[in-house]
Amino acid sequence: xxxxxxxxxxxxxxxxxxxxxxxxxxxxxxxxxxxxxxxxxxxxxxxxxxxxxxxxxxxxxxxxxxxxxxxxxxxxxxxxxxxxxxxxxxxxxxxxxxxxxxxxxxxxxxxxxxxxxxxxxxxxxxxxxxxxxxxxxxxxxxxxxxxxxxxxxxxxxxxxxxxxxxxxxxxxxxxxxxxx
Amino acid sequence: xxxxxxxxxxxxxxxxxxxxxxxxxxxxxxxxxxxxxxxxxxxxxxxxxxxxxxxxxxxxxxxxxxxxxxxxxxxxxxxxxxxxxxxxxxxxxxxxxxxxxxxxxxxxxxxxxxxxxxxxxxxxxxxxxxxxxxxxxxxxxxxxxxxxxxxxxxxxxxxxxxxxxxxxxxxxxxxxxxxxxxxxxxxxxxxxxxxxxxxxxxxxxxxxxxxxxxxxxxxxxxxxxxxxxxxxxxxxxxxxxxxxxxxxxxxxxxxxxxxxxxxxxxxxxxxxxxxxxxxxxxxxxxxxxxxxxxxxxxxxxxxxxxxxxxxxxxxxxxxxxxxxxxxxxxxxxxxxxxxxxxxxxxxxxxxxxxxxxxxxxxxxxxxxxxxxxxxxxxxxxxxxxxxxxxxxxxxxxxxxxxxxxxxxxxxxxxxxxxxxxxxxxxx
Ligand code: SF4
Numbered sequence: 194x195x196x197x198x199x200x201x202x203x204x205x206x207x208x209x210x211x212x213x214x215x216x217x218x219x220x221x222x223x224x225x226x227x228x229x230x231x232x233x234x235x236x237x238x239x240x241x242x243x244x245x246x247x248x249x250x251x252x253x254x255x256x257x258x259x260x261x262x263x264x265x266x267x268x269x270x271x272x273x274x275x276x277x278x279x280x281x282x283x284x285x286x287x288x289x290x291x292x293x294x295x296x297x298x299x300x301x302x303x304x305x306x307x308x309x310x311x312x313x314x315x316x317x318x319x320x321x322x323x324x325x326x327x328x329x330x331x332x333x334x335x336x337x338x339x340x341x342x343x344x345x346x347x348x349x350x351x352x353x354x355x356x357x358x359x360x361x362x363x364x365x366x367x368x369x370x371x372x373x
Numbered sequence: 374x375x376x377x378x379x380x381x382x383x384x385x386x387x388x389x390x391x392x393x394x395x396x397x398x399x400x401x402x403x404x405x406x407x408x409x410x411x412x413x414x415x416x417x418x419x420x421x422x423x424x425x426x427x428x429x430x431x432x433x434x435x436x437x438x439x440x441x442x443x444x445x446x447x448x449x450x451x452x453x454x455x456x457x458x459x460x461x462x463x464x465x466x467x468x469x470x471x472x473x474x475x476x477x478x479x480x481x482x483x484x485x486x487x488x489x490x491x492x493x494x495x496x497x498x499x500x501x502x503x504x505x506x507x508x509x510x511x512x513x514x515x516x517x518x519x520x521x522x523x524x525x526x527x528x529x530x531x532x533x534x535x536x537x538x539x540x541x542x543x544x545x546x547x548x549x550x551x552x553x554x555x556x557x558x559x560x561x562x563x564x565x566x567x568x569x570x571x572x573x574x575x576x577x578x579x580x581x582x583x584x585x586x587x588x589x590x591x592x593x594x595x596x597x598x599x600x601x602x603x604x605x606x607x608x609x610x611x612x613x614x615x616x617x618x619x620x621x622x623x624x625x626x627x628x629x630x631x632x633x634x635x636x637x638x639x640x641x642x643x644x645x646x647x648x649x650x651x652x653x654x655x656x657x658x659x660x661x662x663x664x665x666x667x668x669x670x671x672x673x674x675x676x677x678x679x680x681x682x683x684x685x686x687x688x689x690x691x692x693x694x695x696x697x698x699x700x701x702x703x704x705x706x707x708x709x710x711x712x713x714x715x716x717x718x719x720x721x722x723x724x725x726x727x728x729x730x731x732x733x734x735x736x737x738x739x740x741x742x743x744x745x746x747x748x749x750x751x752x753x754x755x756x757x758x759x760x761x762x763x764x765x766x767x768x769x770x771x772x773x774x775x776x777x778x779x780x781x782x783x784x785x786x787x788x789x790x791x792x793x794x795x796x797x798x799x800x
Binding site: 264269 | 398411413414415418419422423424425446448449452495496497511512513514515516518519522523561562565566595597613650728737738739758759761762765
């Protein structure tokens with residue numbers, strides 16, 4: 194396998210308000226199976242987290258950040274969960290921990306997800322939050338928190354807007370291999 | 374050579390490396406890529422949207438409609454047709470309605486997975502395939518599309534937790550109870566990002582159906598994969614189904630484990646997981662008497678032949694009372710055929726149950742047994758999350774097929790030992 198390539202990428206800074214949910218918010222709560230016959234972000238968005246609290250998506254403004262507790266996104270592998278979050282307007286999710294398939298899906302669809310138990314514990318509904326995704330730096334009401342930054346190739350995937358554009362770009366560049 | 378676990382060895386060989394260590398990011402070659410009717414259309418849409426018109430190797434791709442068959446809606450029919458058309462165009466394996474079943478069980482039966490292989494699927498329960506000593510993990514549709522396009526997948530090597538199963542299972546205690554006990558002990562994220570490797574003396578008495586149940590529910594603890602190292606029983610099962618060469622691997626002595634969990638199987642009782650988490654397992658005796666409206670016997674966890682046999686043995690010659698209903702869904706068409714030949718389906722129907730065609734059935738709450746508000750269901754599935762089988766106001770309890778059959782016979786949560794062993798009613 195090829196060695197890790199240090200590709201300088203710039204990821205945008207995210208600014209918005211915090212919306213909080215608790216521990217173990219699974220994909221059935223994020224988007225119930227009955228809505229999953231569509232893959233349109235626009236159509237999934239309004240139902241985002243209605244299993245957690247009816248009408249949740251109505252309060253979200255584009256750029257807002259969801260903050261969750263332990264094991265966010267457990268359960269099914271449905272990517273609709275990520276699409277619904279994006280459709281609702283979320284630009285990032287911070288959590289104490291993520292279920293692994295959800296974590297992959299989010300990166301692969303270009304939604305930054307940050308593991309930061311401290312920020313997850315202290316963020317309150319409505320707080321202003323600013324995230325430097327590349328550095329893993331979270332600014333929450335004036336306090337700075339650190340999430341583990343992504344390895345370079347995950348940053349590259351995010352910078353391309355997701356895995357497929359990344360695969361296509363690399364195929365064009367003559368190598369289908371993501372760096373490992 | 375560094376001593377490695379079975380999971381590490383399979384990942385290393387597929388990444389073209391002599392060894393890997395937990396936490397390492399690798400790019401691995403895949404032996405098989407699976408997608409079904411919920412996740413497949415999205416994967417194909419991703420390929421299309423990015424102008425990729427050819428899969429890397431049609432023979433390594435398998436498309437299985439299983440959630441929405443036969444299609445309950447026009448939209449579902451359209452989604453399935455999308456898979457069918459793609460399969461025809463590229464010569465990809467596709468299992469038509471009436472000749473397929475739940476993907477995970479089907480891939481095992483059809484010999485589409487072998488020891489030492491690496492399989493990815495667009496479904497979280499792809500980990501079921503670890504039953505034959507393969508590395509198998511669930512991915513999302515986008516990951517799957519990329520794997521279909523390139524034949525490769527990025528992975529982070531998981532550390533392994535060894536689950537040691539000791540002793541003989543008591544009567545009516547099954548692999549399902551082992552997993553409910555494990556989940557009650559380590560929780561829904563107790564194995565997050567880890568491999569679960571099952572070892573120990575109990576394995577000798579678990580057939581491939583039961584081993585599939587162990588690996589199936591590994592993901593309920595957040596695990597990346599579950600795996601049972603291949604033994605003579607595995608090889609007998611696989612050799613009857615797989616013609617291509619494969620290389621079984623097992624863990625090296627002295628391999629590094631993050632942790633070991635011991636389950637004393639001889640001490641287990643049949644368990645029931647209360648709503649809304651599979652980690653809320655309690656002995657059935659503590660919940661006995663709770664009223665249920667529906668019993669569902671099926672799913673990739675417990676819709677296999679062994680499961681149907683256990684339930685039919687309890688139901689034979691008995692009738693389900695009027696205030697409870699039972700839905701039986703064989704996991705695959707070949708299980709359906711075998712159950713028909715053995716007379717199991719007749720037992721269910723005579724008892725008053727409905728038998729549906731092979732599919733996921735009621736498990737994902739899409740058709741054939743969707744729950745209404747306030748209803749209580751005992752299901753042999755793997756997840757009892759709120760809203761999973763329909764209304765968010767329904768309550769789902771999880772248990773093994775013996776508990777399901779005993780409960781169907783009474784309409785209240787029932788310990789199967791009371792049905793056969795005890796006085797009166799059912800002796
Ligand atoms: S039976 Fe249930 S858990 Fe298994 S693949 Fe189907 S929907 Fe998923």
